[in-house]
Amino acid sequence: MLRGTAGTNIFGNDSLSVSVDGKISIMNIGLQGRGDTPEAIRNSLTGHGEVSGYLYPAVAKGSLSFASFATGVGSLFSSEMGFSSAVLQGFVNHQSKIAGELQLGGGMLTLRDHSVQGQNAIALITSRTSFTAATTDTTIALDTGTRGPADFVMTVKGPISSPTMTTGRGPGR
Structure with missing residues (x-):
């Protein structure tokens, strides 16, 4: 079992900031690698693990009610606001x-069959992140109703330091 780290993770702006707390465990870990340099070891690593746990995002600053109202109205005109x-x-x-x-x-680190089950939504996540190129290709399908086609799809692609994010309505909308 791999147990994580502790720290502060708050993101947002003056109108709404969200902090994220939680616990993630990785069980049934298998990891192999070899080499004479850190790069050789990194490039030869192979392994797998089962991820479980929970997240608890909470409002740290601002009004959730106002943000929900504003994004709800904005969702009529914008898939980005609908996703938010x-x-x-x-x-x-x-x-x-x-x-x-x-x-x-x-x-590469590949996330397969990842889900985040919220109160009224589920996010299904697939991702491939390259350690050598420092790039990611991640898709988040967000379903807000009964399990079926996604209502919104967000893609995050490119350099990890500054990826491009695009949001669109899924086939469920």
Whole structure:
């Protein structure tokens, strides 16, 4: 079992800031690697693990009610605002269960079948992150109703330091 780190994670702006607390465990870990340099070891690593736990995003500053109202109205005109509204309603101020599998190989970390189950929504996440190129290709499908086609889809692609994020309405909308 791998137990994580502690720290402060607050993001947002003056109107609304959200802090994230929680606990993530990785069980059934298998990890192999070899080499004479840190780079050789990094590039040869292979492994897997089962992820479980929970997140608890909470409002640290601002008004959740006002933000929910504003993004709800904005969702009529913008898929980005619709995605934000769904996240606020489904995940903020609620404990959300996390489950999934991670795989490591070829200098890549792959998240498979990851889910974050909120109160009124589920986020399904697939991701491939390259350690050598420091890039990511992540898709988050957000379903706000009964399990079915996603209502919103967000992609995060490019350099980890400054990825491009795009949001659109899914086939469920």
